[in-house]
Amino acid sequence: MKKEHSNPVPPEVQAEIDALAAADRPIRTDLIPEATGDWSAARRGLFYRPIKQQITLRLDADLIDWFKRNHLQGEGYQTSINRALREYIAQHQL
Template sequence: MNTRHSNRVPPEIQAEIDALAALPENQIDTDDIPEVRDWSSAKRGLFYRPVKQQITLRLDADLVDWFKNHHSQDEGYQTSINRALREYVVQHQT
């Protein structure tokens, strides 16, 4: 992990964040923010990239073959496997 950059939020900024988070929905003024209704052209992961960890993982050959032959044109088979694993984790969180 890169420890050169601190992710700590200064106390005065954290206090402001906490105060805003405590506001009820009806007290938040969003008139200056246009509501986006059509997300069809949105690109996932454009600004946020999760930290990846390289590992060696043994999978059944038929699973690897299936992912290699059935991934979408926009993502590779490893990304498809990662997405499938993430969906599994989300569904099984307690």
């Protein structure tokens, strides 16, 4: 097994990394601009996907048929069922 990197960091880059790591100053978050703007085109779950578990679930045929006919464009009917269950849970939190 190789212990060395196949693409070693160049010495000048490593020196910069070491200098940044040695700097003992806090990060100035007040200099970061606040994220404002139009978020209507934002997509949920683009970078994070929850772990899914495959199961066998018996549902009434008319339910499955409805979801197959009425799922959102770009998503499958199973995703629509998953979303509907999540909405149900959100509305019934105790």
